[in-house]
Structure formats: C-alpha cells, structure tokens
Amino acid sequence: MSLRASKPVPPTLRAAFEADKGHALRHKRLGIERLAELLGTTPATLYKWIEAESMPAKSLIGWQHLTGASNVVRYLASREGGVVIAVPAGRKAMSEDVHVLQETLNGAIGALLAYMTGDLDRDATLGKLSLGLENLAWHRENVRKSDQPELDLGGE
Numbered sequence: 621m622s623l624r625a626s627k628p629v630p631p632t633l634r635a636a637f638e639a640d641k642g643h644a645l646r647h648k649r650l651g652i653e654r655l656a657e658l659l660g661t662t663p664a665t666l667y668k669w670i671e672a673e674s675m676p677a678k679s680l681i682g683w684q685h686l687t688g689a690s691n692v693v694r695y696l697a698s699r700e701g702g703v704v705i706a707v708p709a710g711r712k713a714m715s716e717d718v719h720v721l722q723e724t725l726n727g728a729i730g731a732l733l734a735y736m737t738g739d740l741d742r743d744a745t746l747g748k749l750s751l752g753l754e755n756l757a758w759h760r761e762n763v764r765k766s767d768q769p770e771l772d773l774g775g776e
Contacts, residue, residue: 659682
C-alpha cells in the first residue's frame with residue numbers, strides 16, 4: 621500500500637514545513653539551498669517563508685513535488701476540515717495493509733479517548749483522527765477502483 625500519510629497531521633504549519641524539509645533532505649538529498657534554487661527563489665526567502673508560515677500558494681505545489689512529502693498540504697487541508705487521500709491503484713489489499721489500517725484506527729480512537737480525559741491536546745487529537753480518515757478513505761477508494769486496477773508502471 622502506498623499511503624503517503626504515515627504520520628499524523630503536524631500540529632502547526634511550521635512543523636509541517638520542517639517535516640517536509642527533513643523529508644527532502646533524508647530521501648532526496650535536497651537541502652534548503654537546492655530547494656530554493658529549484659523553486660526559483662533564494663535560501664533567505666525560503667527560510668523567511670517557513671519562519672513566517674507564509675509561502676505563496678503558487679510555490680506550494682512545487683514545494684510538495686520537490687520535497688516528496690505532503691505534510692504542508694495535509695496540514696492546510698485539515699484546518700479546513702478536509703483530508704488528503706493518496707490515489708490508490710485499485711489493487712487487492714494485503715493483510716499487512718489491513719493491519720496498518722487497524723493500528724491507525726486504534727490510534728485515532730485512543731487519541732479521542734485521551735482527548736476526552738484531558739490527556740491529549742486538540743491539535744494532536746485532530747492529527748491522529750485525520751490520519752485515520754485518510755487511511756480509511758484510501759482503502760475505500762482502493763476497493764472502489766478494484767474492478768479496474770491501474771497498470772503497475774514501476775511507481776508503487
């Protein structure tokens with residue numbers, strides 16, 4: 621299963637930018653200087669956008685593509701009550717996929733219970749609940765597309 625959302629939605633936009641930036645460095649070996657160059661800006665401007673949490677909308681798609689992560693987009697969607705669903709291929713789920721879903725949903729329910737007792741804050745709870753919704757929606761779409769699965773072109 622290729623769920624891009626393996627962690628809860630970050631609690632702040634700054635945390636989302638930092639998570640994406642860290643992902644780019646770890647998985648694509650792109651530092652802030654190279655990211656800025658590819659986005660057509662300077663490192664100072666990119667740092668300013670991250671610090672001020674005010675990246676121009678036209679740069680967000682490039683940011684997501686370059687970093688290979690979707691934390692910023694997921695954060696923004698979650699603040700408007702939405703979720704981001706990685707597009708499934710319509711292939712039969714493996715038992716491991718269902719176990720991951722079960723673990724994620726258990727984590728979401730646990731977070732909700734912890735929130736109700738005052739042991740978890742609102743943002744962390746929303747992050748876990750959004751992750752549960754994203755994963756469940758991914759499986760829903762995967763089942764819906766199962767009668768016409770996509771060709772494996774080496775992406776998954």
